[in-house]
Amino acid sequence: MVPESLTEALKLLAGTPRPVPFAGGTELMVQAGKIREAGKTKEAGDYLFLHRIPELQGIGGEGRVRIGAALNFAGLIGSPLCPPLLRRAALGIGAPGIRNLGTIGGNICNASPAGDSLPPLYLYDAVLILASLGKGGELLYRRLPIEDFILGVRKTALGEGELLAALEIPAASFSHEAYEKAGARKAQAVSKLSFAAAALVEGGLIRDFRAAFGAVGPRVLRCRDIEDSLQGAEAAALGEENNLAGEIIRAYGERLRPIDDQRSTAEYRRTVCLRLLGNCLRWLGS
Ligand SMILES: Cc1cc2nc3c(=O)[nH]c(=O)nc-3n(C[C@H](O)[C@H](O)[C@H](O)COP(=O)(O)OP(=O)(O)OC[C@H]3O[C@@H](n4cnc5c(N)ncnc54)[C@H](O)[C@@H]3O)c2cc1C
DSSP states (O other), X not given: OOOSSHHHHHHHHTSSSOOEEESSOTTHHHXXXXXXXXXXXXXXXXXXXXXXXXXXXXXXXXXXXXXXXXXXXXXXXXXXXXXXXXXXXXXXXXXXXXXXXXXHHHHHHHTOTTXXXXXXXXXXXXXXXXEEEOXXXXXXXXXXXXXXXXXXXXXXXXXXTOEEEEEXXXXXXXXXXXXXXXXXXXXXXXXXXXXXXXXXXXXXEEXXXXXXXXXXXXXXXXXXXXXXXXXXXXXXXXXXXXXHHHHHHHHHHHHOOXXXXXXXXXXXXXXXXXXXXXXXXXXXXX
């Protein structure tokens, strides 16, 4: 099924059996391979292809940035409107072939702890726009912060009959932005962990500080209470010899509870996350 509009897609989505939304297919094709290996099949008609729906494409907006859910990573990276940390994360996804097909909406709806777009989206307080059809066939939209959308590993708050239409990133200004992904290689590597941070330092004072850690738990870790504790602090107080940075690192250390798995150990994840945080705090203090 290849709908040409959002309304048509949502009508088809209400069909029985319910078709599976297919954006770039980079995740679904891996899953289909596993289904085949298990000796089962899935027909093309079971999928709802999203690539021809104009409402799900593009990036635009003034102040806040609106990104269509079916925009692929190559399109995102190429846009001057793409927020810097999201671009950094997108550049680290797969390799060019995956970035040409894989979409931001697919990355979000996949709800993998290693989804690389997620830490910047948490950091930027992204709001998701979910579309459905009302009883009279009219388009309905509901808005949900990304933190409330991702409920756990591969679990989201997407309702029956809903599609992720777009996301919005509110305007914010930062003087410092940092992003790092640790993987086994530079390309085609699932994250062992990732770290995104942004701060606004004005007149020597910290006006805004945010940090998000990916692949260290079922969901991205962001601790607003720790972030708030830095509001108004003197940036110089984060210098190497000072206690403030140590306190912040200790506070995050208590919240970071990564696991051991085939990609990395809990100890590696924790150590690298806290070192990246420490580097970032020293940068703010320098
Ligand atoms: C070789 C390889 C390397 C990879 N490397 C990385 C990497 O480095 N970092 C990373 O984060 N990921 C990586 N991935 C995973 C994948 O490419 C990304 O998660 C990608 O963003 C998925 O997007 P997609 O459009 O291909 O999703 P799809 O496969 O089309 O869909 C994924 C899921 O989202 C649902 N979905 C998609 N769009 C919507 C929508 N608009 N509304 C509702 N549901 C929707 C689908 O039904 C499906 O459940 C890699 C995958 C492969 C095969």
